[in-house]
Amino acid sequence: MLKTRFTELFGVEHPITQGGMQWVGRAELVAAVANAGALGFLTALTQPTPEALAKEIERCCEMTDRPFGVNLTILPAITPPPYAEYRRAIIESGVKIVETAGQNPEEHIPEFKANDVKVLHKVTAVRHAVKAQKIGVDAVSIDGFECAGHPGEDDIPGLILIPAAAERVSIPMIASGGFADGRGLVAALALGADGVNMGTRFLCTQEAPIHDRVKEQIVAHDERATEMIFRTLHNTARVASNAVSREVVAIERGGGKFEDVRHLVAGARGRKVFEDGDPDFGIWTAGLCQGLIHDIPSVADVVERIVQEAEELIARRLARMVSSGVAA
């Protein structure tokens, strides 16, 4: 058992979270993560309405009696989703942990606090972690350059970002981006984090509700198999490398604007990749840690393996180095 400030604060067994994943963070996956003793998050905006989210929370409660949370991704949008109504659905469903991401969650904090909901805010920069602590979140998750999805624009890898953030925030902190095994968890703890957040590793599990061919593609991919799209729009997203993402990057490099790639990046096409299993049909999200993923295990196996490997690394390999000065 690895006890950290994170496991204490959120009342879970293992210092591992499964971050929000659009189209993937559904009850099947989140309940499996909860049952494995880690902390999973349903993705609020995967549900078309706040009512549908309430139903999904109910479904998840039927599959686990352990704690789980909901991810609320706050994106800049011309017509934003009804965030206040999603927030209400979370609170009224009795969920006690929320992962916020995207923009500053400040407007949501008072109501979450008033209803004893703990907020874990995901950031991509030290300054944003400091700000999040200041506005009263309970914990931060810091996403490095390696991560799937939105790494921000600073390009700071976890090796620097995690300790730099640990120096500046005093609340519990989860390291995110590039973690897929016990070695990563030990490294994160050594760098000052209280646990790890994983997306891509959980995407490639038996319970992830996506087509098997996408999981097989992740196993086939190595650490070079991502593209960074929307760099020129200052809204970078790290996604799996495929015919479509490479075309988007080429158009951007050629001076193309959003209008020139809109047809390629449509969310509906990405969703179809997960449903129909053609990895080249649209944009889908995956991170550098594809290079560390070689199988499609159950969620329980992933969590157990990571914790066991981490414990062995700490208690044996690293401890032996200290006592004998010789690497195992």
Ligand SMILES: Cc1cc2nc3c(=O)[nH]c(=O)nc-3n(C[C@H](O)[C@H](O)[C@H](O)COP(=O)(O)O)c2cc1C
């Ligand atoms: C398929 C997929 C969809 C994602 N969608 C979201 C999302 O909707 N909101 C969010 O905050 N993060 C999203 N993420 C990011 C993850 O929550 C997590 O921060 C990231 O995957 C960590 O990096 P890793 O993949 O290297 O573990 C997504 C990641 C993946 C792989």
